[in-house]
Amino acid sequence: MSKIVFPAETLELVKKIIARYPEGKQKSAILPILHLAQAEWKWCSPEVMDYVGTLMSISPIEVYEVASFYTMFHLEPVGEHVIEYCRTGPCCLMGGVEVYDHLKKRLKINTGETTKDGKFTIKEVECLAACGWGPVFQIREKYYMHLTNEKVDQIIDELSK
């Protein structure tokens, strides 16, 4: 990992985000900035969180306590593509369990693990608010809906290229 500093255009964006809140309330920017940091460095390492703290002039512990509360922030290294599948009721009714089992078999890893080549991580998440379009998983901001074993294979093939 190279030196932890946002590119210039992201720093501009950070300034704009901080300006959304009244004077003295800049701590509100922590979630948006953590999202930017994770997009930049894939996961929120202690070094990344320290950098976010420095940017916001708050202590590192204030960043850790927030990042560790919200499930979207990866506090351990992850693969290039993080597949987050919805394991809650409605997606299971639509055959989610079978599809996710297929995904795990296909990638030869379990939930919470990363493939040896560092390409994929599978994570189990709670309801993604897409129940009528289930089973569903998410890779970064993209939703993949109405999943079937065949669809999962296609997606993995595409991302493996």
Added chain:
Amino acid sequence: MKILTEHIDVPNIDTIDVFMKHGGYSAVKKALKKMSPDEVTEEVKKSGLRGRGGAGFPMGMKWSFLAKPEGVPRYLVCNADESEPGTFKDHYLMWKSPHTLIEGMIVSSFALGANTSYIYVRGELMYVIAILEKAIQEAYDKGLLGKNILGSGYDLDLFVQPGGGAYICGEETALLESLEGKRGNPRNKPPFPAVKGLWQCPTVVNNVESIAATSWIVNNGGDAYAAIGVGRSTGTKLISASGHIKKPGVYEIPLGITVEDFIYSDEWCGGIRDGHKLKAVVAGGSSVPILPAELIITTAAGEKRLMTYESLSDGGFVSGTMLGSGGFVVMDETACIVHNTLTFAKFYHHESCGQCSPCREGTGWMDKVINRIEHGQGRIEDIDLLVDVAKKIEGNTICPLGDAAAWPVAAAIRHFRDEFEWHIEHPELATKPGAVFMRKGASWTK
């Protein structure tokens, strides 16, 4: 009758020009140029619109609680942290027609005297956040946001705030904590957000669908809105329909249609998928009590159940449920109630913020005990143990997540105790893949 989704399938309705061509932002013009903030509030009160996030509290009344001390900013925060399993209506509305929400935000902010408002969207919906931000920029460019909107002298800045993946932030005080950049631990009430909310300033927090409905109310009047629906269930409601139906999706219904119609009519869910029969419904999102087929179609008193707040709760928790968020999950005879209850119990265990012991510990217990029943290691006394744990959580926590966790477990046992018993007494059958208990003589039993 469609209020929120009338134009939702028009191509490019997410762009401001197309949206305005279909009458969009007319409510902003009317409210800001011809009405006072109090007049807007009065129409919302008259409409009888009730909070669409799940609680069903009258929106106009909530607005009227807002403290208005001189020189202190007030805030409107839109709760778009939609995370209740079974619910995806706000996701759909913001994705398809972002301006519908933005128009409502302007009208509502004007009524409340807020000059800065926030839309708190669950972080997983990053692509929806991008859609909203683009739409907000379009509204600024047209002079519908910013300083001196349409020459009215009213200023409003509108921002989108991403969450970080926490169901609890849908609880309004947890949402405010999160918006302040903290962990989403709910606050003790009072003080209520209307007095001390965001940064200790008076704040109203409303659901996406509620805010979106205010534009129509401004345009057509509160009385016209109240004319739709039945009794105290006025207007239309977005229902997220999922599970074993022919046509899952989001439907805008006039409140008051029968549940039977909603499930079986081609206008809505289109019936149960071919060759299967209705077994159970979770009518208002994962937290509300599950009901077996016979009790969801008719009340215990034998009346047709309606899609209204009152009719769905008829019979209380003995034989009724709640409209909640309108997350309507339909199950046919292939659904295992124990497994489904386990997924909900896991959900609440994962999403408990950990602040109150009954919820933090109780959700973990329920998860563990149902898990062992599901995997063939249950004991018959586990069923009463679950009921006991649920009772000890309910009503004993700072926020309603505790109740939300307890109710689905208690209701599953209330209506499907025999299914839990079967799992415990016949583990060798129950743990076979796809095995489901068939109640003798039930309408769904084949």
